[in-house]
Amino acid sequence: MLYIPPAFKVEDLATLHAQIEATGLAMLVTVGAEGPIVSHVPLFLDRDRGPYGTLVGHLARANPQVKQSRLDIQAVAVFQGPDAYISPGWYQAKREHGKVVPTWNYATVHCWGRAIIHDDPTWIRDQIEALTRAH
Secondary structure, three states: OOOOOHHHOOOOHHHHHHHHHHHOEEEEEEEEOOEEEEEEEEEEEEOOOOOOOEEEEOOOOOOHHHHHOOOOOOEEEEEEEEEEEEOHHHOHHHHHOOOOOOEEEEEEEEEEEOOOOOOOHHHHHHHHHHHHHHO
């Protein structure tokens, strides 16, 4: 779960989709018998599949995430956008009373859902072609 202060929470699906498409590369996190498994993979967003869209990607068969992931537990794909350190010196309050702390400004989209592994060669080829077109 990601803590998002209410003032910074974005729920507009079009805005979230735009961030996913602009980022492209996701950190895919699944759970295996020994804990989290992480891969960085380009994902394609099919906006028309499912109520929130569907993410499609490709992992090499040799990637341990393919064989070790528990598909009965939700996966998360993290799309990280721009980020930057925010110095306390940038706040007017620093000059007024000095009671400020540094922070980090960032954009990220977390997508939860079930991972599905496909073995159909035609399906796989179609998805790799879609990934290639998208990126």
